[in-house]
Amino acid sequence: MSNTxxxxxxxxxxxxxxxxxxxKDAQGTSTRTSVQEVAPPSELALLMRNMAAHADSVKAAxxxxxxxxxxxxxxxxxxxxxxxxxxxxxxxxxxxxxxxxYEMKVAALYKARKExxxxxxxxxxxxxxxxxxxxxxxxLMRIKKxxxxxxxx
Numbered sequence: 001m002s003n004t005x006x007x008x009x010x011x012x013x014x015x016x017x018x019x020x021x022x023x024k025d026a027q028g029t030s031t032r033t034s035v036q037e038v039a040p041p042s043e044l045a046l047l048m049r050n051m052a053a054h055a056d057s058v059k060a061a062x063x064x065x066x067x068x069x070x071x072x073x074x075x076x077x078x079x080x081x082x083x084x085x086x087x088x089x090x091x092x093x094x095x096x097x098x099x100x101x102y103e104m105k106v107a108a109l110y111k112a113r114k115e116x117x118x119x120x121x122x123x124x125x126x127x128x129x130x131x132x133x134x135x136x137x138x139x140l141m142r143i144k145k146x147x148x149x150x151x152x153x
Contacts, residue, residue, distance in 0.1 A: 043082040048139070050075050051102075055125065055146050058109070062117050062148055069117070072106055079103070090135065098131035118148045 041049070050073050057070040079099045084090050105124040112120040125146045132140050 039086070042085040042088075043078070044084040044088075047075055047078060047082045051128075052139075052142065052146075055121075055128070058121055059146060059148055062121055065114075067114070069110065072110060076103065076106065088136065094134055095131070098127065098134065102127045102131065118150050122147050122150065 054070065054073045061069050079102065080096055102124070105120070105127045109117065109120050109124055125143060128146070129140060129143045132138075132143060
């Protein structure tokens with residue numbers, strides 16, 4: 001092993017050890033925390049995660065050609081009343097309209113014929129994208145991955 005390689009290995013080890021050791025203040029308590037303090041998710045954030053999990057399971061059922069879809073999420077009925085994340089602005093005009101659109105799309109999905117489910121499911125996903133394009137754009141990348149490919153007719 002060359003001297004340069006040895007120096008690099010020792011330097012890397014020292015840097016790693018230095019990062020792992022917490023600095024102590026005068027009383028001997030740590031001045032850095034190793035665990036990030038994160039607020040618990042809001043009601044609305046938990047609801048959206050539940051809705052996304054439902055969409056994932058429906059997408060899988062459609063891909064498998066299942067005769068039945070997974071049960072609709074009952075929690076989506078609280079879409080208009082769930083408490084949003086602190087600091088999140090929910091527009092009182094567009095949000096209720098987009099929420100109702102989502103609920104109508106879920107109902108349409110469960111009424112759709114098996115051969116129409118992909119198209120109706122994609123309309124449901126589009127309703128999610130429409131709302132998140134207005135209110136909370138963070139999940140848009142994940143939403144774009146939810147669409148099912150449709151065969152050309």
